Amino acid sequence: xxxxxxxxxxxxxxxxxxxxxxxxxxxxxxxxxxxxxxxxxxxxxxxxxxxxxxxxxxxxxxxxxxxxxxxxxxxxxxxxxxxxxxxxxxxxxxxxxxxxxxxxxxxxxxxxxxxxxxxxxxxxxxxxxxxxxxxxxxxxxxxxxxxxxxxxxxxxxxxxxxxxxxxxxxxxxxxxxxxxxxxxxxxxxxxxxxxxxxxxx
Amino acid sequence: xxxxxxxxxxxxxxxxxxxxxxxxxxxxxxxxxxxxxxxxxxxxxxxxxxxxxxxxxxxxxxxxxxxxxxxxxxxxxxxxxxxxxxxxxxxxxxxxxxxxxxxxxxxxxxxxxxxxxxxxxxxxxxxxxxxxxxxxxxxxxxxxxxxxxxxxxxxxxxxxxx
Numbered sequence: 001x002x003x004x005x006x007x008x009x010x011x012x013x014x015x016x017x018x019x020x021x022x023x024x025x026x027x028x029x030x031x032x033x034x035x036x037x038x039x040x041x042x043x044x045x046x047x048x049x050x051x052x053x054x055x056x057x058x059x060x061x062x063x064x065x066x067x068x069x070x071x072x073x074x075x076x077x078x079x080x081x082x083x084x085x086x087x088x089x090x091x092x093x094x095x096x097x098x099x100x101x102x103x104x105x106x107x108x109x110x111x112x113x114x115x116x117x118x119x120x121x122x123x124x125x126x127x128x129x130x131x132x133x134x135x136x137x138x139x140x141x142x143x144x145x146x147x148x149x150x151x152x153x154x155x156x157x158x159x160x161x162x163x164x165x166x167x168x169x170x171x172x173x174x175x176x177x178x179x180x181x182x183x184x185x186x187x188x189x190x191x192x193x194x195x196x197x198x199x200x201x
Numbered sequence: 202x203x204x205x206x207x208x209x210x211x212x213x214x215x216x217x218x219x220x221x222x223x224x225x226x227x228x229x230x231x232x233x234x235x236x237x238x239x240x241x242x243x244x245x246x247x248x249x250x251x252x253x254x255x256x257x258x259x260x261x262x263x264x265x266x267x268x269x270x271x272x273x274x275x276x277x278x279x280x281x282x283x284x285x286x287x288x289x290x291x292x293x294x295x296x297x298x299x300x301x302x303x304x305x306x307x308x309x310x311x312x313x314x315x316x317x318x319x320x321x322x323x324x325x326x327x328x329x330x331x332x333x334x335x336x337x338x339x340x341x342x343x344x345x346x347x348x349x350x351x352x353x354x355x356x357x358x359x360x361x362x363x
Binding site for chain 1: 253
């Protein structure tokens, strides 16, 4: 009789192989390993714990259904992250259809004030400790619109190229570039503001 | 810098420019202070973001989180990739009643057309195919119509047809 594999000791690749053959325990091990990453991506996009929780679980169910399509071109965690990103984008589109765009969002689309601002602090993050910086980045992300936050996440955290972002967000290359530029300038402005506050204290 | 120049500078930073555009931005950077300041600012923001992605952790046990996923996997599919077949079967199950109703309706229309709305054509015939099982064939040569009917032999009206 073949002995049961000790799943926690196996690599992701080995677990994926087992899961493709229908081994749910192997898949459960993969879920346990990468659930925080998948959830974090959903949360960073949706900024809502409930949505992030539901979407991350939905992503894992979808992942199981599509497992045979996973060829190992990227890591399993990256593949799963892309699934949850697509689910988040679908939900955002659905929600967007249900509400009218606010005036603030329209102003952001056209560039807002940050685009025209001169660069008065070349390095707005200088002097901030890593933990503090992470916290502030997280806070600043909440102050961006969904569209700007998404483009920033896809470019800076997922490291996708402009073309791939445009495809995922179903918008033009120009819109991606414009949103990314605005999002970066807004982040710079927010971080510079905090740095000033810290220096004054 | 105008909007086009800003976006081009950003594309330069992200490695999205090639050839002439890249050379053009390089020339700006050599000659223009505002371009250099903007590039430095964008570089710092990008570096700060790339190395410092905010962390968010699930606040529940492994078992609790898995429960829903396991239920979802179980109810939707039995094995990975079995999705299409499952969907076809679900569609058929869901629409079986409508399909059956449509079939019966169609048969009734043909029946009414043949016996109620019009007279039985002169160039038509009835043929008892299987007296034991109660199958009757009706042919209408003029309209090119053939109807096969199965009846209950215990029905009194059909008894003579034997």
